[in-house]
Every structure is written in C-alpha cells, then in structure tokens.
Amino acid sequence: MDVWGAITDAFSLPFMSRALVVLLVLSLVAGVVGVLVNLRGLEFISDGLTHAVFPGIAIGFVWGGREGLFAGAIVAAVLTAVVLAVLMRRAVPVDAAIAIVFTAMFSIGVIVVSRQTNYVGQLEQLLFGRLLTISVVEVVQTVVICAVALLLVGITLKEQLFRAFDRTGFSAVGYRPFVLDLVLNVAIALVVVAASSAVGTLLVLAVLIVPGAVARLVTVRLWLLFPVAAVFAALAAWVGLTLGYVASVGAGINLPSGATVVLVLVAGYALALAGRLLLDRFRRGKHQHDRMRAPQPRTAAVR
Amino acid sequence: MNENDSHVPENAPLALHVDGASFAYAQTPALEDVTFDLRAGEAVALIGPNGSGKSTLLKGVLGLIHRVAGTVEVLGESPAPAGAVGYVPQADELDPEFPVTLEQVVMMGRYRSLGWLRLPGKGDRAHVAAALDAVGLRHRARARFGELSGGQQQRGLLARAIASGPRLLLLDEPFNGLDQENREALVGTVKRLKAEGVAVLVSTHDLELARDVCESVLLLNGGQVAFGPLDEVLSLENVQRTFRSVGVELDEHTVVVPGHTGH
Numbered sequence: 001m002d003v004w005g006a007i008t009d010a011f012s013l014p015f016m017s018r019a020l021v022v023l024l025v026l027s028l029v030a031g032v033v034g035v036l037v038n039l040r041g042l043e044f045i046s047d048g049l050t051h052a053v054f055p056g057i058a059i060g061f062v063w064g065g066r067e068g069l070f071a072g073a074i075v076a077a078v079l080t081a082v083v084l085a086v087l088m089r090r091a092v093p094v095d096a097a098i099a100i101v102f103t104a105m106f107s108i109g110v111i112v113v114s115r116q117t118n119y120v121g122q123l124e125q126l127l128f129g130r131l132l133t134i135s136v137v138e139v140v141q142t143v144v145i146c147a148v149a150l151l152l153v154g155i156t157l158k159e160q161l162f163r164a165f166d167r168t169g170f171s172a173v174g175y176r177p178f179v180l181d182l183v184l185n186v187a188i189a190l191v192v193v194a195a196s197s198a199v200g201t202l203l204v205l206a207v208l209i210v211p212g213a214v215a216r217l218v219t220v221r222l223w224l225l226f227p228v229a230a231v232f233a234a235l236a237a238w239v240g241l242t243l244g245y246v247a248s249v250g251a252g253i254n255l256p257s258g259a260t261v262v263l264v265l266v267a268g269y270a271l272a273l274a275g276r277l278l279l280d281r282f283r284r285g286k287h288q289h290d291r292m293r294a295p296q297p298r299t300a301a302v303r
Numbered sequence: 304m305n306e307n308d309s310h311v312p313e314n315a316p317l318a319l320h321v322d323g324a325s326f327a328y329a330q331t332p333a334l335e336d337v338t339f340d341l342r343a344g345e346a347v348a349l350i351g352p353n354g355s356g357k358s359t360l361l362k363g364v365l366g367l368i369h370r371v372a373g374t375v376e377v378l379g380e381s382p383a384p385a386g387a388v389g390y391v392p393q394a395d396e397l398d399p400e401f402p403v404t405l406e407q408v409v410m411m412g413r414y415r416s417l418g419w420l421r422l423p424g425k426g427d428r429a430h431v432a433a434a435l436d437a438v439g440l441r442h443r444a445r446a447r448f449g450e451l452s453g454g455q456q457q458r459g460l461l462a463r464a465i466a467s468g469p470r471l472l473l474l475d476e477p478f479n480g481l482d483q484e485n486r487e488a489l490v491g492t493v494k495r496l497k498a499e500g501v502a503v504l505v506s507t508h509d510l511e512l513a514r515d516v517c518e519s520v521l522l523l524n525g526g527q528v529a530f531g532p533l534d535e536v537l538s539l540e541n542v543q544r545t546f547r548s549v550g551v552e553l554d555e556h557t558v559v560v561p562g563h564t565g566h
Binding site: 168222 | 365367385386388390392396397398401402403404407408411412414415417419420422447460463467473
C-alpha cells in the first residue's frame with residue numbers, strides 16, 4: 001500500500017487533524033516550559049504535579065462531565081502550584097512531604113472516579129488521554145490554556161533563567177524568587193492540565209521532560225534550547241501520530257496514540273544521547289592534550 | 304604600611320552604616336552586635352574563621368537574612384536603594400554545566416534596571432562590554448561560563464556586579480583558590496572601582512588582599528572582635544582572639560592556624 005498517501009490522507013480526517021493541532025500546540029509549549037524544568041531540576045516537582053492535578057480532573061469530570069474536566073483541573077493545578085511554591089521557600093528538603101501529599105491527592109482522585117459506573121473506562125481516559133476522540137471545544141480549551149502557560153513563562157523568561165543559574169545572586173539584586181517559582185509552577189501545572197485530555201495526566205510528564213533533556217544534549221547555547229525543544233517535541237508528536245495511524249490503517253495494529261507519541265519522544269532522546277556520547281568521545285580523543293590540568297593555585301587561605 | 308588610606312577623604316559620604324546589628328537564621332543567632340562604617344571609595348576586610356559570620360554579614364547587608372536588632376543603612380537608606388549594592392558570590396557555588404556564556408552572565412547584572420518584559424538593548428550591551436573590559440575578560444565574552452577557569456569565573460561574577468553600577472560592592476571570599484594572574488587582575492579591578500568611589504566590603508582569609516586593597520579590618524567570630532584601621536587592628540593578639548587559638552601565626556600573606564592544612 002501507499003504509505004505516503006496514507007500519511008497525507010491521515011490528517012484530512014477531522015479527528016486526526018484535531019489530534020494533530022492539540023499535540024502540536026501542546027508540544028511547542030511543553031518544550032519551552034520543559035527547558036526551564038530541566039534547567040531548574042524540577043522533574044520531581046513536575047511528576048508530583050501530574051499526580052496532584054488528577055483529583056481535580058476527576059472531580060471536575062464527575063461534577064461537570066467532559067466540559068467540567070478543565071475547570072476542576074485548573075483549580076487543583078493552581079492550588080497545588082501555590083502550595084508547592086510555599087514549600088519550596090523553605091531551605092529544608094521537602095521531597096518526602098511533597099511525595100506524601102501528591103500520592104494522597106492521587107488516591108483521592110482514584111476514589112472519586114471509582115464512584116462512577118463506568119469506572120475502568122473513565123480512569124483509563126483520564127490517565128492516558130483519548131487523543132483521537134477529542135472534541136472541538138476541547139481543542140479550543142487546550143490552546144487557550146497553553147497560551148496562558150506560554151505567556152506566563154514568556155513574561156518572566158530572562159528572570160527565570162537568572163534565578164535558575166544563581167538563586168543567591170538573584171535575590172541579592174532585589175528579586176523575589178518566590179514570585180518566579182509561583183509563576184513557573186502554575187505554568188507547569190497548566191501544561192499538565194492542557195495535556196490531560198490529549199495524552200492523559202501520566203504521559204504528560206514525558207512531553208514536559210524529554211524535549212528539554214534533548215535540547216540540553218543538542219546545544220549549549222541558551223536561546224537555542226527553547227526552539228530545539230519545541231521543534232523536537234512537535235516533530236515527535238507528528239511522527240508518533242502518523243505511526244499510530246499507519247499501523248492501524250495499514251497493518252491493523254491498534255496503537256494507543258498518546259503512548260506511541262511518548263515512545264517516539266523517548267526514542268528521539270536515545271538517539272540524541274547516543275549522538276552526544278559519540279561526539280564527546282571523538283572530541284576527547286582529539287583534544288587529549290588540551291585537557292591537561294592547569295597548575296594548582298597556591299594555597300593562601302585558612303580553611 | 305598601608306598605602307591606601309591616604310586616598311580616602313575624611314568627609315567621603317557614608318556608603319554603609321552598621322550599628323549594633325544582629326542577624327539570625329530562624330531562631331538561631333548567627334552574628335551579634337556588629338558596628339562599623341564604610342565610606343565611599345574605602346574598603347573593609349572581613350576576617351574570621353569559617354562559620355564566624357562573614358557570609359552572614361554580607362547577606363545581612365543584602366537583606367537576605369533576618370536582622371533581629373540594630374541598624375543597617377546603605378547610602379543612608381534602609382532597606383538599601385534599588386541597584387545600589389552589587390554582590391559577588393563564590394563562583395564554585397554555581398553549576399558549571401549551566402548553558403550560559405560569560406556575556407550572558409554579565410548581562411544578568413542589567414536585568415534589574417531593565418525591568419520585566421524588556422530585552423537588553425544597545426546601552427546594556429555597552430555596559431556589559433565595559434564591565435568585561437574592567438575585569439580584563441572581553442576576549443572571553445562568548446565562552447561558556449563553566450569552561451572558564453575558577454579565577455575567570457570569579458572575575459566574570461565581579462563584572463556582572465559592575466554592570467549593574469553599584470555604589471557598594473560585597474565580595475564573598477573572592478580569592479579562594481585563585482592563581483597569581485587572576486589575583487592581580489581582581490586586585491587591580493577592585494582598586495580602580497574604589498578610585499571611582501565604590502565602597503567595598505570583602506570577606507577573606509587572605510591578608511595580602513586585605514593589605515593590598517583595604518583601609519580597615521573587621522574581625523568576626525560570632526560577633527565583633529575588633530574594627531579599625533588595618534595596621535592597628537591586625538595585630539597577632541587580635542587575630543589569636545578571633546581564631547580562638549594561641550597557636551595562630553601571622554606571616555606576610557596569611558593567617559596560619561595549626562591543624563589546618565589549607566585547602
């Protein structure tokens with residue numbers, strides 16, 4: 001069969017083009033936000049947010065159906081983002097507290113959903129998304145939420161980078177890290193919400209973390225990180241979606257679209273990592289002599 | 304002899320006024336009852352053992368640590384006027400893998416005056432170039448910050464502070480682990496800044512630096528041991544009291560504490 005024909009035909013189908021629009025918007029924004037997640041080392045916090053947003057989504061879903069999903073999720077997300085920013089203010093490690101709160105929230109979500117009649121089906125949709133049955137209204141909602149997240153990060157971008165690089169120096173010139181942490185947490189939370197209907201609350205973590213990690217492997221130039229992450233994520237989204245379609249139409253294998261996109265992301269990361277390691281090995285061999293240690297500084301200090 | 308004190312006029316304006324100031328982390332007192340003045344164009348060396356409160360004092364002046372008693376005024380104001388204080392942290396506290404160039408790090412010194420949403424313009428780039436010239440690192444502007452040597456990173460952070468145009472400069476152990484070339488570059492820059500009227504507060508273990516650039520010394524050990532002109536205060540007796548060790552010795556360059564093996 002004509003594979004290329006199948007690919008171009010794929011996105012003329014309304015449900016496929018809706019899925020593509022949602023995924024492209026989502027990956028572009030998640031890519032940009034994901035670079036900050038990477039530079040700040042907020043992977044654990046992001047993971048926690050995906051769990052904490054879940055009860056909001058579940059309650060919103062039970063209360064208002066598919067249209068109530070976003071409202072509940074946004075309330076839960078913003079609330080969690082604020083609580084997290086407050087916890088992060090304290091110098092003491094709060095990982096245990098965060099993990100406990102988040103798993104508790106997640107359990108609440110599961111219990112709420114389990115009260116529903118079609119329990120397993122609903123839970124699966126919320127956790128893994130339902131990319132191919134997404135409605136026009138949901139497409140619009142996703143785009144709006146992504147736009148807000150992008151705006152939040154865009155307005156504070158140079159300050160976010162300063163804070164990520166040097167927190168003490170940042171506060172020393174009179175900035176308040178708390179405000180920035182709050183803004184970034186809310187942006188991450190909004191991306192999680194936006195992704196919930198498309199790829200589900202569990203798989204969104206990959207969309208948030210992998211593109212930023214790939215960008216770090218590909219370039220050390222600060223302003224290139226953002227376009228690299230966004231373009232990589234969008235490309236993976238398109239490839240993943242097409243792959244799922246071709247497998248289903250061409251070979252009769254039904255691949256869950258969200259998970260397929262995530263695996264394409266991860267495969268891309270593996271490729272980038274392999275490329276980076278090879279390049280490093282090649283360069284190290286070449287510059288062996290330059291890497292000799294500089295003479296030790298003289299010691300003139302009491303320690 | 305100290306060659307610097309003659310350059311500072313008696314009536315130079317007060318850059319920093321600290322009177323009976325105590326600082327605390329949560330409920331734990333970190334530094335108690337510190338009193339000293341620092342005039343424009345003058346430099347004070349903070350000397351004391353590790354944990355004596357040198358960093359606490361610097362962070363207290365920045366307003367990053369809770370002041371539980373006393374006064375801290377920068378240019379006669381409390382809290383300090385925006386942009387008046389420049390802070391140079393220790394370079395080894397920063398992530399060497401962070402993907403920024405030296406130029407971008409120095410540009411961060413301009414962010415505060417730029418404000419939100421605005422991107423650096425021509426004027427900011429000129430300030431950055433001038434600051435890099437001041438520390439002698441213009442030729443390394445495009446290098447990745449983490450690839451610079453420790454000394455160059457330290458000078459880069461000084462350039463970042465300079466780019467913000469401070470009247471008071473706080474340096475936290477700027478000479479730790481620096482080679483001779485970087486020491487000379489750093490001392491030269493600090494002297495030029497002083498000549499332009501910038502006041503400098505520098506925490507250090509390095510007496511050579513203190514003698515080279517500072518008029519006064521503040522000895523700390525959880526509180527103020529002594530403050531005054533360098534030649535009067537930096538006596539063996541005072542230093543022994545500060546380090547709470549009679550075995551301590553002073554040589555030309557450094558405080559020698561028995562049992563400590565340097566780095």
